[in-house]
Amino acid sequence: MTTMDTGHSNGLHDHHDLPYLARKGGVWTTVKDWMTTVDHKKLGIMYLFAILTLFFAGGVAALLVRAELFNPVRLVEGTGINGIPARYEGQMLGQWFGASPENPNEGNLWYNRAFTMHGAIMVFMVIVPGIPASLGNFLLPLMLGAKDVAFPRLNLLSWYVYLTGSIFGVLAILYHGVDTGWTFYTPYSTTTDAGHWRVVYMILAAFILGFSSILTGLNFVVTVHKLRAPGMGWFDMPLFVWAIYATAVIQVLATPVIGITLLLLIFERVFRVGIFDPALGGDPVLYQHFFWFYSHPVVYVMILPGMGVVSDIIAVHSRKPIFGYRAIAFASLGIAGVAFIVWGHHMFASMSEIGSVVFSALTFLVAIPTAVKIFNWVSTLYKGSIALTTPMLYALVFLFLFAIGGLTGLPLATLSTDLHLHDSYFVVAHFHYVMFGGTIIALLAGLHHWWPKLFGRSYSEPAAKIGVFLVFVGFNLTFFTQFFLGTHGMPRRYASYPDEFTMLHQWSTVGSFILGLGFFWHLLVFIHSLAVGERAKENPWGALTLEWEADSPPSEHNFSHEPVLKHGPYDFETTVPPHWDAKDWPLPDPAAVAANRH
Amino acid sequence: MANSMNIISSTLGFDASTWPLHDMVFGDRANATYAHSSDAAFMFILYVSIISFILVMGATAYFVVKYRRVPGKPAELSPHHNSRLEVTWTVIPTIVFVAMFIVGFKGYTDMLVPKQGGIEADLIAAKWSWTVKYSNGMSNTAVMPSNKFLAQPVPVYYMPAETPVRLKMISKDVMHSFWVPDFRLKIDVLPNRYTKFWFETGSIPEKADTLQFDAGSPWSAMNGTPYVDHWVFCAEYCGDLHSEMGAIIRVIPKDKFQWWLANAGSADPPDIRGERLWQNNCISCHSIDGSLKTGPSWKNIWGATHTMTDGSKVVIDENYIREAILNPNAKIVAGFAAGQMPSFAGVLNEQQIADLIAFMKSPKVTEPAAEKPAQ
Incomplete structure (x- = not known):
């Protein structure tokens, strides 16, 4: 424990010095305290639980998808023609949910709902808000040495908006049996249910969730601008903060577009103005432009925070100043900027030729800062x-x-190769490597890195490493096989497939269940830690960023004093980390360090 | 610049099929003039990727082992940044990416700019079938039993080898995407404007399978014709039977194709032609065994009296069927939703509507009179 001047020397132990997790009364008081809290830490933890719960739901949907694909759908009896009734096999979901084995439509419908559920939950409710809302909320003020975010009440509002959007979205999917895929492409999404309102509900859910993103984003931008600790310049911020900042900027700028799309859809439905529906003279490709103008920048909302987490973790666990700090910081901003001009690469197969060429060239621009970061x-x-x-x-x-x-x-x-690989399993594998292998793995990395700070408890390192192994093997088995499915011609969103794809699909399904087991294992490790884990030290890894100066878990007001920045986030060569003893942290010869700087 | 463009073009002339890893990645069925250059572009990117991946991960593994933590010993000193190094690893990938873009652009123009000559055909997509209409108005196709892939029979489209084929594509309902993996090309099929797809296959290999029809079949003149099959998939999600929306492009020698085009349309009696039309156009919504699908079953429908949604009674006869095909929402049988069936005006001509009617009257669809429900 640090014993600095707390500013509360009146002898009374102010409750603000208690850990933020301390209960202040009975169950009802505690529930009310959490439900009305404006503490960024409690909000971050609530986001974390909501996101992990939804991750579990989306994961179950994914396992249903993989289970269905273990076997292709086959006609096993009759022909379905010439008056002979047919019977189909291999529609696993259909059979579970009671669909007729004589009608392939019904069985496939359950498969289509399962992948829609998986995609919509994972994208809009898990990966987009994932790291910024949970770890970002918890850590951003701590890393800046602030007491809270700039607008704590707004933060509470955005939590409830997120909750509303998630519940609304899940109910809309369940109630309407949405089977459109998470992209809700028109005209399929607007013409296949009687009321034609399904896509409006889904876009509305995306917009409510987006609104939560805007509010959080605004809050973070202002926090970074205004609440940095004395002495902390822009280039003294941890790279996680840079990443969250770039993310927040994209959220604020891109999300209104999904709102405009929503308004246009409602206009079309209510006033019969042809915008997207060809029957009214609209253009369905226009919907794709709107959708991806929002959803492509959002891809970087998903990945940038993960890059920030990884930047910090690699520096801390190798006790090394991050190489090319400014390059990484500017690469984040560069990616955020280019993010807005590459949406067309989702549409090479439907767009004009010149558009495709321009977007292909622009897309390679994103690859450059990404390569630099690696x-x-x-x-x-x-x-x-x-x-x-x-x-x-x-x-x-x-x-x-x-x-x-x-x-x-x-x-x-690349244009010529994309026209083969677009909408194939190659794309499925690619974006899972980026979104899952990137964002979710970074979330896991961050969760383990900051777990002692979040909950004040240690987890079992050997047990957690078994989880890493299961997740790594399961993930690669699930998705590496899918690259080959894609190049050989397997289209995505198919409930069935020709015989030649069976073996790869079965390996992929086996992998997905290993992956599921890995996550279940991690859940057990976390529960074990919360129940009987050792008390964590304030700064177990020897990190230099400000959040590690706080207690574990932090007190209600984060710091007992206003922290003043005396060193950069990665000055491992010159600084003994907070809560560490100089004898446990040998520093290199200062003269050599000074010489190395030049 | 012109010189380097030439080098790239000639590189694209390479047939990637013998390159390392090619068959593992793509199999050996590529068969379109532009497929080889697309594969060459992919393999180029793949080799660059494998090399960079090995370099980056190799360095990572080496560092992790060599610089593993020794308790009590601080990290060694090294520069915090190095402008020359950082500029290098920004510029080199940029140059490589420009090369990839150019290679892809060149292959893209090959895919989009059709060769003249050869044949033209229309391709009509609907939930959940593909119909090809040849220049003589025929949309006849053979149908293959489905156990290899689909729940329903797969239509087979004959196409001539070594001939440019240009398809003009339109959708009757939602978006679809016409993908022939062996050609390495897919183009979306839209409901509100035509899109185009062209291909020219190579010659048919000597070891190809040959067609065999029963002795009495009017098709037996085609016996012994070598052919190559290519899957067609719908690649844009389109609903329940999206994964059943397949077809086969069967490439046969040019001269055999000419014979087939001239004769196939009239070789069969009307009810057999009608059955094929049903399998290609109607089967996903209309059963003939009484099972309920999106639309009424055709079992025993001929001559029956049905109640419409407005309460009127209509006898199912030639004129009702014709109207139902061309203007499907005019009269809807009670219990079924309006707006489900697209109009087939312009897709089925008068001859084909007559063929369908012949099929509906044929014994395959009308059961023995004893089973007919009392009127």
Whole structure:
């Protein structure tokens, strides 16, 4: 414990010095306290639980999808023609949900609902808000040395907006049996249910969730601008903060577009103005433009925070200043800028030729800062003092998977090869390597890295490493096979497939269940930690960013004094970390350090 | 620049099929003039990717082992940044990416700019079938039993080898996407404007399978014709039977194709032609065994009296069927939703409507009189 001047020297132990998790009364008081809290830490924890719960729901939907694909649908009896009744096999979901084995439509419908559920939940409710809303909310003020975000009440509002959007979205999917895929492409989405309102509900859910993103984004932008600790310049901020900042800017700028799309859809439905529906003289491709003008920048909302997490973890666990700090910070902003001008690469197969050529060229622009970041991370390891802790293992898994995800993006940006690979399993594998191998793995890395700070408890390192192994093997088995399915011609969103794809699909399904087991294992490790884990130290990894100066878990007001920044976030060569003893942290010869700087 | 463009073009002339890893990635069925250059572009990107991945991950693994933590020892000192190095690893990928873009652009123009000559055909997509209409108005196709892939029979489209084929595509309902993996090309099929797809296959290999029809079949003149089959998939999600929306492009020698085009349309009696039309156009919504699908079953429908949604009674005869095909929402049988069936005006001509009617009257669809429900 630090024993600095607390400013509360009146002898009374102010309740603000208690850990934020301390209960202030009975069950009802505690529930009310959490439900009305404006504490960024409690909000971050509530987001974390909501996001992990939805991740579980989306994961179950994914396992249903993989279970269905273990076997193709086959006609096993009769022909369905010439008056002979047919019977189909291999429609696993259909059979579970009571669909007729004589009618392939019904069985496939359950499959179509399952992948829609999986995509919509994972994208809009898990990956987009994932890291910024949970870890971002909890850590951003701590890292800046602030007491809270700039607008704590707005933060509470955006939590409830998120909750409303998630509940609304899940109910809309369940109630309407939405089977459109998470992209809700017109005219399929607008013409196949009687009321034609299904897509409006779904876009409304996306917009409510987006609104929560805007509010959080605004809050974070102002917090970063206004609440940095004395002495903290822009280039003294941890790279996680840079990433969250770039993310927040994209959220604020891109999300209104989904709102405009919603308004246009409602106009079309209510006033019969042809915008997207060809029957009214509209153009369905226009919907794709609107959708991706929002959803493509959002791809970077998903990945940038993960990059920030990994930047910090690699530096801390190799005790090395991050290589090319400014390059990484500017690469984040560069990606955020280019994010707005590459949406067309989702539509090479439907767009005008010139549009395709321009968007292909622009798309390669994103690849450059991304490559630069990877090189910087690897260079940070050079001559480091590398400990293979669970967070570091996950950061390395991130590098491995994200490199594959990035490299397999290249043939998708290339025009001629994309026209083959578009909407195939190659794309499915690619974006899972980026979104899952990137964002979710980074979330796991961050969760283990900051777990002691979040809950004040340690988790079992050996047990967590078993989880890393299961997730790594399961993930690669699930998705590496899918690259080959894609190049050989397997289209996505298919409930069935020709015989030649069976073996790869079965390996993929086996992998997905190993992956599921890995997550279940991690859940057990976390529960074990919360129940009987050892009390965590304030700064177990020897990190230099300000959140580690606070208690574990932090007190209600974060710091007992206003922190003043005396060192950069990665000055491992010159600084003994807070809560560490100088004898446990040998520093190199200051003269050599000074010489190295020049 | 012109010189480097030439080098790239000639690189694209390479047939990637013998390159390392090619068959593992793509199999050996590529068969369109532009497929080989598309594969060459992919393999180029793949080799670059494998090399960079090995370099980056190799360095990572080396560093993790060599610089693992030794308790009590601080990290060694090394520069915090190095402008020359950072500029290098920004510029080199940029140059490589420009090369990838150019290669992709060149292959893209090959795919989009059709060769003249050869044949033209229309392709009409609807939930959940593809119909090809040849220049002589025929939309006849053979149908293949489905156990290899689909729940329903797969239409087979004959196409001539070594001939440019240009398809003009339109959708009757939602978006679809016409993908022939062996050609390495897919183009979306839209409901509100035509899109185009062209291909020219190579010659048919000597070891190809040959067609065999029963001795009495009017098709037996085609026996012994070598052919190559290519899957067609719908690649834009379109609903319940999206994964059943397949077809086969069967490439046969040019001269055999000419014979087939001239004769196939009239070789069969009307009810057999009608059955094929049903399998290609109607089967996903109309059963003939009484099972309920999106639309009424055709079992025993001929001559029956049905109640419409407005309460009127209509006898199912030639004129009702014709109207139902061309203007499907005019009269809807009670219990079924309006707006489900697209109009087939312009897709089925008068001859084909007559063929369908012949099929509906044929014994395959009308059961023995004893089973007819009392009127």
